[in-house]
Amino acid sequence: DTNISRFKREFMQVSVIGVGEFGVVFQCVNRLDGCIYAIKKSKKPVAGSSFEKRALNEVWAHAVLGKHDNVVRYYSAWAEDDHMLIQNEFCDGGSLHARIQEHCLGESELKILLMHVIEGLRYIHSNDLVHMDIKPENIFSTMNPTAHKTQPQVSKDDDGMDSVYEELRSSENLVTYKIGDLGHVTSVNEPYVEEGDCRYLSKEILQEDYSNLFKADIFSLGITLFEVAGGGPLPKNGPEWHKLRNGEVPAIPALSKDFNELIAQMMHPEPNERPSSMSIYSHPILSAVDSK
């Protein structure tokens, strides 16, 4: 009886974990494999509309961006009774936005966040894709109760970087951050840019300058770090919005000079002056994890 919904047939709804103009997100258990998934159910977009393009973009992006530890994993998508559903990995740690409601992040947690998100961003960028909506609501976390050295043991006498990444991924690091919501993903080669949240939007994108989309993601990540470190709440427009995009970025007292400089560099008014995801990945600040 395929006329009853696949959603009801294959899944048991546990709870609602998100509601927005986009639709509703459920935490579900798959009746067959017993695993937990996050399923977003949204109104089926009008054929040919920009919403349909965005919905297809999301699924296409997931299809291209297979499996990466720092990108939320996609399992399936389907349409039924005038709705679209996408079944993704459930991240049990909540969104970064939810995590910073009580307290902002300290430097060591920020380093782990930056390490994971820049790895995910590097992976997305290496496929000539850009995310275009990096922000705390779209960064999810999973707790690794079974966190252990899953990577092959690197010999400690390497250039030191491998053992550093070993440190960051090893068991004391109980959280893994993952980039989610690929609804704004587009290709750098034939960009179809739909602006993300204006609080995290770089000035050049607002001015429809799409000449360096990779650096727009870097700006959004920089201002995200600024906010979760305690620099928020972020303006949506007006003089304060422009100040943050003209290089007037207040230092976060709790952070080191180096970290404040990196955030300011990522938020540089000139896209070309911002570091690439690759250069941040090998930035000294991420290798200064105090050794055991």
Ligand SMILES: Cn1cc(CCO)c2c3c(c(-c4ccccc4Cl)cc21)C(=O)NC3=O
């Ligand atoms: C609001 N909300 C809360 C969560 C749980 C975080 O612990 C969540 C998730 C997702 C999504 C999501 C975002 C965009 C598209 C599809 C999905 Cl399922 C939304 C989520 C998703 O893809 N995976 C999630 O865990």
